[in-house]
Amino acid sequence: MSDQNPVSNFALPHVKELHAYTPGFQPKGDGWIKLNTNENPYPPSPAVEAAIRSALGDSLRLYPDPLSSELRREIANLHRVDASNVIVGNGSDDVLNLLTRAFSNVEEKAGYTFPSYSLYPVLCGIQNSGTIEIPFGREMDLPLELVAECDAGILFFTSPNAPTGVGFTNETVRKLLQRFRGVVVVDEAYADFAKENAVELLREFSGLVVTRTLSKSYALAGLRVGYALANAEIIEALDRVRDSYNVNRLSQAGGLAAIRDQSYMKAIAGKVQRTRDFYYEELKALGWFTYHSEANMLFTEPINSKGEKGPTVALELFEYLKSRKILVRYFPGHALTASFLRISVGDEDQMLRLSETIGQWLKNG
């Protein structure tokens, strides 16, 4: 990922131009409060660990089920669809990658909203896809007119969106689906923290793909399990471009246990929602503009003790928090994000520490 090494001369021209996705900083050592990668502050269901322990031993020498069949069936039951409507990936990033490979190339463009998950342009770059960036305005509503005009074959957007946390209603998503004729990928990485999701729209729209991950609401970012729901013909296309053994034995076993323990997931997602809503009010009380969030993050525009806001102020608070071992995320690359910080919702103690530290920053500023 370093830019110091030159790339092999043998590499394809577009590969030499690629900018790799920048993962959030993963600190070494203890004592950090990690509010920078939208991880869940709570541990995964105890059933996950038990299932993985059972899957250890002699069977690790055997290849995994190439179809993740049992996991597909369980996911299908959860969402009341058929197993032929489900594909499982090595994280939802894997599924998003397969979507770019099956549906986009130099001629068949991929569209994506911006700012949203910054992996979409990275995946399109790897695939050398033609791209259409569909910009949000400051209010962060889905830009329906721009989507309708766009001639992409496949469209990606995140709902609730990242980094803002803004959710889109099914009424809005339906309007988008009525006006866009290609494949529409609704990346629902954060849907378990939201009021609504687009799964019910699958029956109406054959070009709709809903992606999900176990990294956020199920607290399993380290296990790499994600999935997509779509009509069987789209799933078939994704299976054709998929690595046969993309999900290992332990991830299949752990993923299955996680999906089966819905009450645990709902309990920890509920705690995150309550902390989020409480902290949203705290930020509002500071007078900081903060998007109303339906995800496990808050996107807020800090104001310093002199009443100033903007990129310098956001960066200053980012650095101040980091120097006190609190990590949040800063996206300097775009006018709509550069004055903001994205704060992943932690547990109550972590958010209290954050509040105190922001208080010190305001006092010392």
Next chain:
Amino acid sequence: MSDQNPVSNFALPHVKELHAYTPGFQPKGDGWIKLNTNENPYPPSPAVEAAIRSALGDSLRLYPDPLSSELRREIANLHRVDASNVIVGNGSDDVLNLLTRAFSNVEEKAGYTFPSYSLYPVLCGIQNSGTIEIPFGREMDLPLELVAECDAGILFFTSPNAPTGVGFTNETVRKLLQRFRGVVVVDEAYADFAKENAVELLREFSGLVVTRTLSKSYALAGLRVGYALANAEIIEALDRVRDSYNVNRLSQAGGLAAIRDQSYMKAIAGKVQRTRDFYYEELKALGWFTYHSEANMLFTEPINSKGEKGPTVALELFEYLKSRKILVRYFPGHALTASFLRISVGDEDQMLRLSETIGQWLKNG
């Protein structure tokens, strides 16, 4: 993977034409002797299970190290290269896929020997790469002249080869590298069962890539860990097209423990070698032509009780063994393979059962 479902009309034209890789049959239920997917008959090192148990718990909620840094360093130490010469994949299949993505497309062709690992044409199909198939002759020597003439940008071959088990000396591989100017991928999935490997050639040839897997000699097919060794510029290109979180926490932890326990790997690989060489003599004693193998498989041409051989005989024995719950692999698609069966080397008991069952087939035939 089914051919019953039609593919989405939105899919790219080449995706509609794809034939997915056919993984070996994974039987349900007990009592099977699985000699069909080159898995190791012995369990992985106990250190692997211990390491995975330690990696469980709260940290599963956190993303894995995107670079698999510790594992890269350990692999680098093992092969006496720098960590910048190593990339880790979700199985070596992941790395092979990245190689097709960074170095081949419609114009930049990928070459591969045939018969070899049947994933190469599948990956090229997914990438829509131009391909050059370089056929082996019956003696299964590396076709140096054909390689030298071929205008591919990247070339894949397996050493020791599959399904034959035939190994290629470094003298031969060096000749190939001297005559081919592009990227040369030596897929060394089976190298731990062989006399020689190409790692020492990395110093001489900047276009050489050596891939390895933990699925065979380390008995970890279920964990999905593989890697490639190459010069830093090639690794950089692969990192740019790689999924950031391709190797999960448990695979990184287990892979690290496996690589550190070289004496265990060598012990089980040694047992497989001895069983293989013993069984090779058995097949010779039956009068069956069998390639001299440096891998964990034997490729043999069965002769029935009437002295007949050929595709019908090979298929008949395949079915006979399957009806007795012994799975081997049959590749009907090519003149050089259709009269043969590929037998993965099991433990001594399994090979004894196989011998007895072949004896019954010969008696009843």
